[in-house]
Amino acid sequence: MIDREQLQTVLGLSNIIIDRVVFTDPRTLNVYVTSGQNGCACHRCGQWIKTPHGVGAEIRLRHLPMFNYRTEIILKPKRYRCLTCDHQPTTTQTLEWYTPHSAFTKAYEQELLRALINSTIEDVSCKYDVSSDQLDSVIDRSVAQTVDWERFERLDVIGVDEISLKKGHRQYVTVISALIDGTLTILAVLADRTKATVERFFRSIPKRLRRTVGAICSDL
Numbered sequence: 001m002i003d004r005e006q007l008q009t010v011l012g013l014s015n016i017i018i019d020r021v022v023f024t025d026p027r028t029l030n031v032y033v034t035s036g037q038n039g040c041a042c043h044r045c046g047q048w049i050k051t052p053h054g055v056g057a058e059i060r061l062r063h064l065p066m067f068n069y070r071t072e073i074i075l076k077p078k079r080y081r082c083l084t085c086d087h088q089p090t091t092t093q094t095l096e097w098y099t100p101h102s103a104f105t106k107a108y109e110q111e112l113l114r115a116l117i118n119s120t121i122e123d124v125s126c127k128y129d130v131s132s133d134q135l136d137s138v139i140d141r142s143v144a145q146t147v148d149w150e151r152f153e154r155l156d157v158i159g160v161d162e163i164s165l166k167k168g169h170r171q172y173v174t175v176i177s178a179l180i181d182g183t184l185t186i187l188a189v190l191a192d193r194t195k196a197t198v199e200r201f202f203r204s205i206p207k208r209l210r211r212t213v214g215a216i217c218s219d220l
Contacts, residue, residue: 007031010066012107013073013097029069035078040093042082049091053081056092062130063105070129073105099141103130109138113186117161117175118219136165139173142189149205154212155187156180161219162193174198 004018015037022030039050055076063071078093098105104112112135115124125132157179165171174190174197190197205213 011063011071011073013063013095013105015095016075023069027068027070029066029071030074031063031071032074035075035093035095037078037093037095040078040080040091042080042085042089043091044085044089045082047082047084049080049082049084051081051083053079053090055079060103061098061105062103062108064107064111102137102141103134104138109142110186112138113142113175113189114177114184116163117159117177120164139163139165139189142186143173143191145188147188147204149209152178152180152209154180155205155209156212156214158187158213158216159184159218160198160216176201 007021008016008018011031013033015035016033017036019032019034022032024030039048041047042049056079058074058076061073061075063073065071075095077095079090080093081088081090092100094100097107099109102109112124112128112130115128116135116139121132121135124130125135155178159175159177159179161175161177162172163175165173172193174193176187176190178185178187188201190201
C-alpha cells in the first residue's frame with residue numbers, strides 16, 4: 001500500500017500536506033490536501049503576509065491520472081490579512097502548481113496542450129472528458145504567459161505546431177514545444193501562426209539556449 005510520502009512524490013505537487021484519499025467511484029481518486037506554505041503576497045502591496053484569516057471556498061483541480069485513476073486535487077486555500085495596507089485587506093493564497101480560476105493543475109494543462117498537438121479541440125475534449133470551453137481557457141491562459149527561460153539548461157529539439165481553435169474556421173494558435181531528455185515540454189502558445197509572430201518568439205530565446213538547439217521540426 002502506498003504511503004502518504006510516496007503519494008506526495010507521485011503527485012509532484014509542492015507545499016502540500018495530504019489529508020486523506022477517497023475513491024468516489026471505480027475510476028476516480030479524490031486527494032484532499034491542505035497547504036504547507038505559510039503566507040502569501042498581499043494582492044495590493046505585494047508584501048509577504050502571514051496573519052491568518054481563515055480559508056477560502058473549496059476548489060477542485062483535475063490532475064494527472066495516477067494508477068490509471070482520474071485524479072482530483074481538493075483544497076481549501078488559506079487566506080491572509082495584510083496589516084500594512086489601509087483597511088487590512090485579505091488575500092487568498094495560490095500555490096505555484098495551479099492558476100486561479102482554472103479547473104486543472106498546471107501539470108494537467110501541459111498534458112492537454114501536448115494532446116492538442118496534431119489533434120483538434122473536439123478530439124481532445126472527447127478523449128480527456130473536458131469541455132471545449134475549458135480547453136479554450138487553457139489556450140488563452142497559455143497565450144498570456146511569458147516563458148521563464150531560467151527553467152531550462154538546454155532545448156535540444158524544438159517543435160512548432162498549429163492548433164485550429166474552431167472546427168471549420170481559419171483561426172489558429174501556434175504551440176512551441178521542446179523535446180528535452182525524451183520529455184516533451186510546452187514552451188509557449190503564440191496568439192497566431194504568422195511568420196512575424198513565430199520569428200519574434202525565436203528571437204526572444206536567450207543566446208545561451210539557442211546554441212543548445214539541435215533541430216527544429218515544424219508543420220506550419
